[in-house]
Amino acid sequence: MESIARLLQLIPKYSELPEFLRALIPVVVSCVVVFALLALAVLFLVWMERKVSAHIQDRLGPMYVGGWHGWAQTLADALKLLLKEDIVPASVDRTLFKMAPFIVFLGAFAAYVVLPFGATSFVADLNIGILYIVAVGSLSVIGIIMAGWASNNKYSLYGGMRAAAQIISYEIPSAMAIMTVIIPVGSLSMVDIVNAQKGGIQNWFILRNPFTFLGFIVYFIASLAEVNRTPFDIPEAESELVAGYHTEYSGMRFAFFFLAEYANMFLVAGVATTLFLGGWTQVIPGSFIAPQLLPGPIVFFLKALLIIFVQMWLRWSLPRLRVDQLMYLSWKVLLPISFVLVLGVGCLAVYW
Amino acid sequence: MLNYFRDIGLGIVTVLKSMGVAWRHLFTPSVTLQYPTQKWTMPERSRSKLFNKIEDCIGCGQCARVCPTNCITIQTEKRGKEEPEIFASDGTAIKLRTYVYDIDMTLCCYCALCTFGCPTHCLFMTGEYEYAVYDKVCHIYPFATEKQMISKTPKQQPAEKA
Numbered sequence: 001m002e003s004i005a006r007l008l009q010l011i012p013k014y015s016e017l018p019e020f021l022r023a024l025i026p027v028v029v030s031c032v033v034v035f036a037l038l039a040l041a042v043l044f045l046v047w048m049e050r051k052v053s054a055h056i057q058d059r060l061g062p063m064y065v066g067g068w069h070g071w072a073q074t075l076a077d078a079l080k081l082l083l084k085e086d087i088v089p090a091s092v093d094r095t096l097f098k099m100a101p102f103i104v105f106l107g108a109f110a111a112y113v114v115l116p117f118g119a120t121s122f123v124a125d126l127n128i129g130i131l132y133i134v135a136v137g138s139l140s141v142i143g144i145i146m147a148g149w150a151s152n153n154k155y156s157l158y159g160g161m162r163a164a165a166q167i168i169s170y171e172i173p174s175a176m177a178i179m180t181v182i183i184p185v186g187s188l189s190m191v192d193i194v195n196a197q198k199g200g201i202q203n204w205f206i207l208r209n210p211f212t213f214l215g216f217i218v219y220f221i222a223s224l225a226e227v228n229r230t231p232f233d234i235p236e237a238e239s240e241l242v243a244g245y246h247t248e249y250s251g252m253r254f255a256f257f258f259l260a261e262y263a264n265m266f267l268v269a270g271v272a273t274t275l276f277l278g279g280w281t282q283v284i285p286g287s288f289i290a291p292q293l294l295p296g297p298i299v300f301f302l303k304a305l306l307i308i309f310v311q312m313w314l315r316w317s318l319p320r321l322r323v324d325q326l327m328y329l330s331w332k333v334l335l336p337i338s339f340v341l342v343l344g345v346g347c348l349a350v351y352w
Numbered sequence: 353m354l355n356y357f358r359d360i361g362l363g364i365v366t367v368l369k370s371m372g373v374a375w376r377h378l379f380t381p382s383v384t385l386q387y388p389t390q391k392w393t394m395p396e397r398s399r400s401k402l403f404n405k406i407e408d409c410i411g412c413g414q415c416a417r418v419c420p421t422n423c424i425t426i427q428t429e430k431r432g433k434e435e436p437e438i439f440a441s442d443g444t445a446i447k448l449r450t451y452v453y454d455i456d457m458t459l460c461c462y463c464a465l466c467t468f469g470c471p472t473h474c475l476f477m478t479g480e481y482e483y484a485v486y487d488k489v490c491h492i493y494p495f496a497t498e499k500q501m502i503s504k505t506p507k508q509q510p511a512e513k514a
Contacts, residue, residue, distance in 0.1 A: 052378070054382070055377075055378050055379075055382065056374045056377050056378050057377070058377055058380055058381075058382050058383050058384075059382055059383070059384050060382045060384040060386070063386060313371060313374060313375070313378075314367075314371065316374055317370040317371045317373065317374035318367065318370055332356075333360060
């Protein structure tokens with residue numbers, strides 16, 4: 001936001017505007033920029049998901065729209081969704097039904113505020129950054145339950161309940177895995193966490209010590225469950241629940257659920273990148289070709305894409321877990337492991 | 353307690369195995385055929401759209417007689433004595449003028465019985481399978497090129513005699 005505010009200073013007569021406008025405009029502009037980038041990223045991710053899934057299943061996926069390997073397919077699908085009729089079924093709770101997709105999306109979108117895409121490109125550097133992400137991420141549960149309840153449909157309700165149970169259970173191991181990074185850094189700020197990992201691949205937390213490496217694995221699994229992706233997609237299990245909590249949605253509102261799903265996916269990948277893969281820092285610093293081989297945001301996106309690729313790869317190689325298996329994994333496997341990890345990292349921090 | 357760790361280990365191993373399978377399939381060439389641009393080569397004896405090479409047709413009408421759905425309409429007349437003799441490509445003399453030879457592909461049941469009976473092998477199945485049209489009438493394919501001889505004097509009708 002600071003860099004955007006500095007850019008806005010270049011506009012003539014900007015400093016003559018009233019005080020509250022000068023405070024407000026950078027906020028709005030940075031929100032629009034993040035939203036536009038996010039929408040682009042989601043369009044790309046949906047295309048990538050379709051391509052990866054197709055090639056894993058020995059298919060080709062979209063090939064025609066746009067020319068080169070169907071790159072415009074998701075653009076066409078998004079336009080189609082925008083043009084579709086906005087159906088609100090007769091027996092739904094209208095207010096909740098209409099609000100739910102936007103709350104789900106809000107939960108995903110608000111967390112992007114503290115995600116550092118580059119050394120200077122972030123909206124805000126909160127001193128409680130990662131805690132804020134964990135807290136705001138839970139907002140989407142409310143939206144999902146609202147959608148499930150308001151739809152007045154048993155499958156939607158089942159989906160909403162399952163989503164709530166799942167997301168709340170997996171918040172604990174994921175927060176504990178985040179702790180393994182917070183303890184050595186000693187700060188909750190995302191920028192401080194990235195700065196602690198400067199200086200190449202050996203300083204990344206994924207390779208610092210075995211505890212943070214396992215912490216990364218635990219966070220990765222828990223984050224998969226938090227964004228409701230296969231193998232943890234029981235909230236929208238197609239073969240059991242039609243489409244889960246968004247069964248009754250169509251058109252624009254469905255598009256918002258879809259957007260939120262992929263925005264969440266990118267968010268957890270971004271958080272994993274920031275915490276464990278060094279964020280926007282270079283893989284090899286001071287490379288002999290150029291001191292800064294690639295700009296920070298591009299490095300960040302590449303690392304996040306790598307994690308998203310693994311998410312997709314997992315999705316298309318594993319079947320869905322049963323509800324009891326899901327809870328077993330969370331409470332009996334990931335939670336004890338993450339406690340041990342936090343203990344280990346704490347011991348290292350004290351005695352090393 | 354031992355079982356617990358064994359289960360976790362087994363879980364990790366099986367997940368990695370299935371990911372390995374997925375990884376291998378990521379790079380196997382895809383089996384998709386990009387249909388409108390790439391097409392199958394049809395098997396030699398595939399049954400599809402019928403074609404009559406009318407220059408070889410002797411107008412015997414065996415195809416129309418054998419057809420279970422009566423989709424072939426054939427009308428012939430004797431060629432005049434004064435007309436030059438013509439032959440099919442296998443040497444059979446063509447004594448009849450086929451002035452109507454219509455195949456209604458909407459009725460055809462693709463049994464190919466007509467092609468087996470054809471003495472000069474002028475009626476056969478092409479490999480063509482894309483011939484959807486907007487109107488059913490377009491599915492009646494006329495093959496006859498010669499017109500009915502109008503110079504020929506019509507026979508006296510028995511009804512007129514009476």
